[in-house]
Amino acid sequence: MDREQHELQFLGFFGIFKESYKIVLKWRKIFSQITLALILPLSSIFLAHFQVSQILFFKILNNEDRLNDTDVNNQEHSKLKHAISSQWTGFWLFKVAYFTFSLVLLLLSTAAVVYTIASIYTGRSISFKKVMSVVPRVWKRLMVTFLWSFAIVLVYNVLAIGLLVVLALLTGFSPVGIVFIILFLILYIAGVVYIGIIWHLASVVSVLEEVYGIKAMKKSRILIKGKTGVAVAYFLILGFIFAGVELLFEQFVVFDFANSLAVRIGVGILCFLLLFKLILFGLVIQTLIYLVCKSFHHENIDKPTLSDHLEGYHGHYVQLKSSRDVQLGELHV
Template sequence: MDLQLEELQSLSAADVLRESVAVPRAAPRTFAALTLTLVFPFSFAVLAHSLFTHPLLLHLRHNPSSAAADWILLLLYLFLYLLFLFTFSLLSTAAVVFTVASLYAAKPVSFASSLSAVRPIFPRLFRTFLWVALLMLVYNLALVLALLPLLLAPSSPLVIILIALVLLVFLAAHVYISALWHLASVVSVLEPLCGLAAMAKSRDLLRGRVRMAAVLVVAYLTACGLVGIIFRAVVVKGPREEGSLGVTSVSTKVLIGGALVAVLVVVNLVGLLVQSVFYYVCKSYHHQQIDKSALYDHLGEYLGEYVPLKSSIQLENL
């Protein structure tokens, strides 16, 4: 990283983005290999899964009494998609966060070392993910319970206003949970914490930086959403479907689809880099630092390297 930790405190969201984009220049081959092997499959799955599920959904919508096999096939597609998606999401996070931290600690990086570190990091990230998944389950239940009475009530201007307010509140909560999850993922890699403890640490780090986190998360979700909408309208939907842009040429769809996948790959890679840099921004804001020698040893533990007897990463006031 080009900036020192104490210099990160005054960065704006735009500065964080610029600093994140500059990180791969320190190890271009490593990041290129990680992008092709981990970030690309994840991004491709996000868009391409609708090519399989969309025809099934159309068939089930026009034939509500379809055989149970069609429903089972749809559920199987969705299960495999979610399994693949979350697996590569965690793998990408582990590899990118480890590589960025290695650069910060002046530790040699390579594609092989980053992949080797993924295996011991993955269980820690998975435990954190399970707690976030539980939190999202509670969030969705609360959203349903809050909206259901309003949707069942007679339509009126007051009811419409209340629905809009509820959606606005829960949208803000969704952005906060997303920021909490991404920061907790970095904590799970760089500190001896995972699961609920990593989420609690992430919550503490977010204090005072919630607005910046919200800007970064909203920008990331907006970019992903726009790419997904364009992909479904141009590539997935047929020319006669409502909302389609009427692109019929297969070669044109392939070219546009490939370009959109490439855009999403860049968006996801930058998002992973941003969450890594944002962790240091939060640490700097709270006047905390990471001992680079301790971080060096901590990262070496993932690779099975010999580590002298010394304390793990500790948070110390400057």
Template structure:
């Protein structure tokens, strides 16, 4: 970050990553408070969602109740939880982005950096990021519609044993997943930075992001693919925690009462749960 502006264009990906890692060391107090106040709640919400939602969803799908009203009630509770989770995820994602981008820009321009200054700037920055998010959401809706259409075409081609059509549909799906999706992600993140650091936002910021990506698309693809790979690894680790629980139970020769566990999970959905002591989970 101490290089002249004209020299920044020659930075390599390893240098960008090493410099990014060192940035919090320049204002550790501010970044620690941002992490505790914004990033940790976001991470814990994602962790809780990944741990609790799949078992409950699997129970609803594999053990449907005879009472349609009760089933409808349980699905309503689950969807309500998902709705508020997405709102929380959306809000804290934008808040974290705004805080980090503003703080890094302040360090780059040698402005005073503090958590209070960052928080005071967030309300104005949030509107800009929300506008970017709205346009990206619309773009992703079109992307998802195309992806679903070609997936449907691919399944029809496989079912009818149309080799040519299935191959073409598969190639388009591959391009959409590995090309278009990654590009939209890069466009979104760069446009978010542009909307914070420049006096433009919305479509103007997206256009500027599109122009800035020219000539640096390969670097953007590597960074975004690395980001998605890390997210995938973290998601896998989160999922492995559930399996690790069963490993520990087995190591201590403690079985699992699946009926009691099903009742326990059903309690999160408002089902009637008999009075069960924790010891009942052990066979």
């Protein structure tokens, strides 16, 4: 990384993207290896699950239509009812398996990218073999952080649904009530975006600092202050691109909107290429945003101590100094 830490605080939206691109380009060999090992399988699973879900779901709908047209006293009715029940079970088991495998690959990819950039930042020698030996250790910390963020989102959604129901009962569907509901939904979406940003930054904190889980979430919330606008802009833009790729794949590959095999294959390949590049740059950007936030708050990341911290993942752990002394020490300008 060409920039010194104190210079990172001045990076804006385009500066972060440019720096991320330069990092990937300069270290393209190691990032290509990480992509082939982790991000490509993640992209494949994500896109494939749409196709499989569509096949399973439409098979269930077809059987339900047949069930509605079959007499209740007919033996075929009982067989169809049992088949639909089994198919729904299989559908949800597939969804659980997809969520599990995609989550594991996402956390492994996050661990690999964050560790790689931290190694580059500290000037450590880095190799794909070393990264892959570290990833399983870091993954456990990331899983704890994810579970805390998941719990927060779950509680947030339960409270939001409860408040929405109360609001609807109190105001009804009058013009004033609809306005209040719309405002409530806008605030709800803003809250979801904010929690998402906190989790992404907390994932980086979990790898590069001593804390993880709820403590990493709290640390992330403090770090993001002052750079929230940039983080929100990246979160929304990457999210919209991600949604666009998903919509494009569903329309032209899953539902075959163009009714052409050539278009279906071409769009499928395009979506696959866009998705794995999006995931890679998203992980690089969230790591760089962490460094920018640290610099903005004048929290010095001591390279030798961070290097020792990274070495700890190989089983040669060196305890970090006090957070105020080194890792999070303030630079007195």
